[in-house]
Amino acid sequence: NAGVTQTPKFRVLKTGQSMTLLCAQDMNHEYMYWYRQDPGMGLRLIHYSVGEGTTAKGEVPDGYNVSRLKKQNFLLGLESAAPSQTSVYFCASRVFSSGNTIYFGEGSWLTVV
């Protein structure tokens, strides 16, 4: 079982460059999430999706865009990367039923120089 897969795992960007992080899940989950993890701040929600074709903003959406054209994929885009976006990014998914566990990908390390 692949579960939740993120690509790429590591990336170094120059300020102003753009990139897309891809998240794929094979569990037929309705909900998908993008979080960022920074030291001392835990996990902060960037964007989420409750189903194919729908997206919504989380706590820290500025500087990011997302798309969910297919149920199994959730893309996170950085249009013009900034050093403040240096972080570890986690994708996660879950079934739409109360209390179900959220499953995480392995994380994507992004450094913006």
Place this chain on the structure above:
Amino acid sequence: AQTVTQSQPEMSVQEAETVTLSCTYDTSESDYYLFWYKQPPSRQMILVIRQEAYKQQNATENRFSVNFQKAAKSFSLKISDSQLGDAAMYFCASLISGTYKYIFGTGTRLKVLA
């Protein structure tokens, strides 16, 4: 507002001993779920244990158990017979039933001493 607080940034435990990690939360809802996640150096987030608020019985998973005090809004994690592989960052999280948003604490780094 829903909050989750982990007041211990770092804890240490001797191998084979027991350690308890603290978590408090705040919510006005009555139906919710609480979780403990482990994040080892590999960074993979792994579910350790889950508790439904409507259940009075504390959840257990092998060496891991929780002390769920609903009135006090406390959800501590007890690790028995600690092993070197338990060394990790541990995150407490909550989810209001029927909603999308998980709230995570800032984490507790657990060191296991040989």
